[in-house]
Amino acid sequence: MIRSTGDAFLHELNKDAETLRLSYGNSLGDKIIADIYKNAEQITKNVILIDNNKKNWTLKLDNYLTSKVFGYPFMLLVLGIILWITISGANIPSDILASALFGLQEVVSRGFLSLGAPAWLHGVLVLGVFNSVAWVVSVMLPPMAIFFPLFTLLEDLGYLPRVAFNLDNLFKKAKTCGKQSLTMCMGFGCNAAGVVACRIIDSPRERLIAILTNNFVPCNGRFPILIAIGTIFGVGALASQLQALAVTGIITGVIMIGVFVTFAVSWFLSRSVLKGEASSMVLELPPYRRPKIVSVVYRSIIDRTIFVLKRAVIVAAPAGGIIWIVANTYIGEISILNHLAGWLNPFAQTIGMDGYILLAFILGLPANEIVFPILIMSYISSGTMIELESLAELQMLFINHGWTWLTAANVMLFTLLHWPCGTTLITTRKETGSKKWTLAAFIIPTTVAFTVCFILTQTVRLLGLA
Numbered sequence: 001m002i003r004s005t006g007d008a009f010l011h012e013l014n015k016d017a018e019t020l021r022l023s024y025g026n027s028l029g030d031k032i033i034a035d036i037y038k039n040a041e042q043i044t045k046n047v048i049l050i051d052n053n054k055k056n057w058t059l060k061l062d063n064y065l066t067s068k069v070f071g072y073p074f075m076l077l078v079l080g081i082i083l084w085i086t087i088s089g090a091n092i093p094s095d096i097l098a099s100a101l102f103g104l105q106e107v108v109s110r111g112f113l114s115l116g117a118p119a120w121l122h123g124v125l126v127l128g129v130f131n132s133v134a135w136v137v138s139v140m141l142p143p144m145a146i147f148f149p150l151f152t153l154l155e156d157l158g159y160l161p162r163v164a165f166n167l168d169n170l171f172k173k174a175k176t177c178g179k180q181s182l183t184m185c186m187g188f189g190c191n192a193a194g195v196v197a198c199r200i201i202d203s204p205r206e207r208l209i210a211i212l213t214n215n216f217v218p219c220n221g222r223f224p225i226l227i228a229i230g231t232i233f234g235v236g237a238l239a240s241q242l243q244a245l246a247v248t249g250i251i252t253g254v255i256m257i258g259v260f261v262t263f264a265v266s267w268f269l270s271r272s273v274l275k276g277e278a279s280s281m282v283l284e285l286p287p288y289r290r291p292k293i294v295s296v297v298y299r300s301i302i303d304r305t306i307f308v309l310k311r312a313v314i315v316a317a318p319a320g321g322i323i324w325i326v327a328n329t330y331i332g333e334i335s336i337l338n339h340l341a342g343w344l345n346p347f348a349q350t351i352g353m354d355g356y357i358l359l360a361f362i363l364g365l366p367a368n369e370i371v372f373p374i375l376i377m378s379y380i381s382s383g384t385m386i387e388l389e390s391l392a393e394l395q396m397l398f399i400n401h402g403w404t405w406l407t408a409a410n411v412m413l414f415t416l417l418h419w420p421c422g423t424t425l426i427t428t429r430k431e432t433g434s435k436k437w438t439l440a441a442f443i444i445p446t447t448v449a450f451t452v453c454f455i456l457t458q459t460v461r462l463l464g465l466a
Helices: 008-024 028-047 057-064 073-114 121-158 159-171 180-189 191-200 202-217 221-232 238-269 293-328 336-350 357-365 368-380 391-400 405-417 421-431 435-462
Strands: none
Touching: 057 159, 073 121, 073 221, 073 238, 121 180, 121 293, 121 357, 121 368, 159 180, 159 238, 180 191, 180 202, 180 238, 180 357, 191 202, 191 293, 191 421, 202 238, 202 421, 202 435, 221 238, 221 368, 221 391, 221 405, 238 405, 293 336, 293 357, 293 368, 293 421, 336 357, 336 368, 336 435, 357 368, 357 405, 368 391, 391 421, 405 435, 421 435
16 A cells, blocks of 8 residues: 655655555556556656755654554554543433433323323334334434544544554455455444445445445444443453443453454455455545544534434334334233244354343344343343343343353354344445345354354353353
8 A cells, every 4th residue: 555645755655665565565556556656756856855854743653653563552542542432421421312212202101091092002103113213312322423523533633544554454465455444443333334434445346345344343332232241241340440441441352353353254255255356555644634623523423423323213113113012912821022032042052142132133133222122121021122220230130041251252242243233234235236245244244143152152161161
């Protein structure tokens, strides 16, 4: 990949041409690009006067931020800070929003009852549809409203192209493009937004690989699950002041697993169904600049947050009605939900979970935000999705239903790796224009999730560790 920054253009041409020759081998395309920049270097020597005494703070900063020694640790640090701000900052507004929406649900519920509406209609529309939408909005909106502005801020500052530069060499080894790192970053906010962001990749083959693997970075809909389980089973014994920091470390570790799987699957696809050579990426690193606040707010809130939330609500609303019907329709003395969980249980046990957990993921396909409410509803047989008052209650509920550290580990891994949500699948269909690749976007992560959990579970049981 080639990089350049305005005031040090000549210096960068020389450095980048040499970097390309050393790093990317002898492919014809790379040789052509290297020769173009070498010729440009010779031309600029005759027309550009370089002031060697002038301090170029941008170039000096880039020497650290794009170096092999400091570049990667700094990226992890920035990622950790953004996650910590998002996780910590979303709690209060999420609680406020949930209180308002569920308070409104009670008002709507009383209105239905006062009108003498049938119990089934009240159940489907209020306890099902409205309840599901309330969960999705209250859990999804605050993290996105924090994450997307932070992401857009880094974009405006000029740091994100440096991220692509740092990771391009790794993606090159997987025969993909460094710009995929930017689509991955967008996926932390929402995988549907990450799929849309794949438009920045010029090569159709590499764009398709980025779309198929974007799901391996956790979106904000999966963070609550990871945070809750990490807190209960990972840092529960620590002091409360250290728990947020420790959970951030656990989540960062989980994300690194997702990144590794992204590289592995990208490498596999590049050598199988999507064979091809990685394209050379010519990227001009923009100068660091002050972000335009109005632009940041507009792009992050209007173009990204509201766009994604709208699609999620459209998918979650009918799903809520279906979930209520499944939980409240009985065959004999057992609900359909319990019948399905019992049928899935033997298979779920082989991957270290139970039938209710697996069914919660299946019914939660429309939106990851409702997976935990479905699971709680199933465990306590409430008939409608509810939230427990504290993590201590949630821990007791899980332990009473046979959860161990292996169960927690498998649920976290399955949360990270399993199929995309309904919104992401719809977006994938629109971006690829293909039912075949949309199906592949579902099958690939599903296969990876089941395989990883099966191997972990059987290995641990074989060694007698659980």
